[in-house]
Amino acid sequence: MRAARVSVELTLSERLARQIAAGGPISVAHYMAEANQHYYGTRDPLGAAGDFTTAPEISQMFGELIGLCLADIWMRSGGRPEAHYVELGPGRGTLASDALRSMASAGLRPRVHFVETSPSLRERQSALIPNVSHHDAVSSLPERGPLLVVANEFFDALPVRQLIRVGNEWRERVVVRPDPDEPDRFAPMAGYRRVESGIPAMAADAPEGTILEMPLAGSAIALELAHRIAKQGGAAIIVDYGYEGPATGDTLQAVRAHRYADPFLEPGESDLTTHVDFTMIGNMARQAGLRVTQTVGQGAFLRQLGIDARADQLSRTTPARAEEVEAARHRLTADDAMGTLFKAMAWVHPDWADPAGFEGS
Structure with missing residues (x-):
């Protein structure tokens, strides 16, 4: 006789980790969208x-x-x-x-x-x-x-795309999970894909490490x-x-809890905004x-x-x-x-x- 299957619901951190493991780093926009969808869908965030x-x-x-x-x-x-x-x-x-x-x-x-x-x-x-x-x-x-x-x-509260200046080019800013021993901690980094379209003229000569947000x-x-x-x-x-x-x-x-928190720690448990x-x-x-x-x-x-x-x-x-x-x-x-x-x-x-x-x- 077959044993009954037990459905175990993954936490948001686990789902994001699986996405990263399967397809590589995710964009900041994707991370923010997933986090806020979970956050607003599971609580009333307002008030004392x-x-x-x-x-x-x-x-x-x-x-x-x-x-x-x-x-x-x-x-x-x-x-x-x-x-x-x-x-x-x-x-x-x-x-x-x-x-x-x-x-x-x-x-x-x-x-x-x-x-x-x-x-x-x-x-x-x-x-x-x-x-x-x-x-x-x-x-x-x-x-x-x-x-x-x-x-x-x-x-x-809507997700934004972030670009980061690396050398003389703009790259997508992405999110990774750096340490499997800290399952709820994620981190941003510069991706490898170069971005050329949609850059405003004022940012053409931005210095190394500059962040540009595209809503x-x-x-x-x-x-x-x-x-x-x-x-x-x-x-x-x-x-x-x-x-x-x-x-x-x-x-x-x-x-x-009415305090600033780390946006890359425990996604879906705090309100993310830009x-x-x-x-x-x-x-x-x-x-x-x-x-x-x-x-x-x-x-x-x-x-x-x-x-x-x-x-x-x-x-x-x-x-x-x-x-x-x-x-x-x-x-x-x-x-x-x-x-x-x-x-x-x-x-x-x-x-x-x-x-x-x-x-x-």
Whole structure:
């Protein structure tokens, strides 16, 4: 009699090790994609018990002001009733809940769509917003009606390709497992394949060891989303930490239990991100025919939308929370907190009104 087979599920480290053993080193983009897919698919990473806290979890003011910003654009652009609220990577749904509440106060009650693949987060989101429609990708969003899109800390978690300067050429940066006795430890190194296409002119003479990041996944999603807005009408607000490129440097980082961690240790157990190239995102939107605002700091963006007045109102309404409200306002807007590192940009259909919060753009 044959013995029954026992199925043993491999850990992510074991699966990656097998891939490397079978096919050689893997790209940083592949490593990052595998790690984050496992990470977000197996937990709720937000809050004090998780690994990090995002702006919507800090204060209701963040989502409220973004909702009012989108409602204002919608009203000044004709107020079509069949609008869709779309959020990419919506976390627990906190931002959407706050935004939809402020939209409703302005007479806008859009259908709600989340682009989210994590089963655990989908469950949390549905509990908070029962009428939400979930999507695995931008491609399955409704094809009729304007899209009012929010992407808060979405693009930073998408995989990026990394190149490294070796001598006078660029090579793919790859990931290996250097020591079989440390099964959860991986390491980056320069690959052997020379890369010649897609190198910006500013990096042509970069010194030895320079890292160049190419956000191919983010570019593709941004372009697809921008084409949808160009076809259907609408606007998008993107908030993330990042820079105005092109630029060089290794921005890959890991966060675990609210502390920085080694991104190449225990893949899938920490949040892997890179800084977002806002110039690239804006170029994708322009390529699709959208108007693009200037990139502004999150602090300036929220102040222009009225966070100071809203904070004062909340403090007067609930005096017992005045210190909490002030701490949240500082964290969201101050230069020594999230106000400068985090940035905001908007895309708008060419026939739609200019968004508030980006004056001078």
